[in-house]
Amino acid sequence: MQDLQSILEQCWLKLTLASQTPGAAWRTPVLATVSAQQPRQRTVVLRRVDRAAGSLWLHTDLRSAKIQHLEQQPAVSLLFYDAAAETQLQVRGRAVVHTAGAVWQQLWESSPESSLRMYLAPQPPGIHCSEPSPNLPEQFVGRLPNRGDLAAGLNNFAAVEIQAERLEWLQLSREGHRRAEFAVGAGTLQHATWLEP
């Protein structure tokens, strides 16, 4: 059990570091949602980890399709892969969309202008267009807005909290692969087990 517990702690530590480190292996997980019984996936940036609460945070456009998916079905999966360490982590849980609150505000204030510029998009992301379009106000194509300019995008800014319920870890190794599963609730370990890889 001790071994399993330390693997779980290492996962949380690695996730926390990834949320603070552009370029880290687990920085850009794939978020899977379900819409009309069909799976949908997309890459996102892990922006914040709250180890005590057992939650992972990202941000997105309130007008994006994934927000509609989450409103219909909040069950999600986040998939992380570290190619150098040959380690995969699947986090399953429930998503809560925030458009106000302390963490929402903190994410807005701490994100660089380059990460917030897309919230100025005049059109909802994902709608059809007749030719390739950056979907940005003309003055911000090829130029970053300043903080004052960005305020117009606040209405489109949503923070998504993923409350982890199950973590499944897999590490490939010549000595033998190892795979484990953890059930967690509000950040507390409820059950841990090895799985056959």
Ligand SMILES: Cc1cc2nc3c(=O)[nH]c(=O)nc-3n(C[C@H](O)[C@H](O)[C@H](O)COP(=O)(O)O)c2cc1C
């Ligand atoms: C490296 C990378 C990072 C991305 N990060 C985000 C992100 O943090 N938030 C986001 O909403 N979309 C992000 N995207 C874009 C999404 O993958 C996706 O195209 C977009 O959110 C629209 O998804 P949807 O139509 O399923 O809602 C990222 C894409 C890439 C390639």
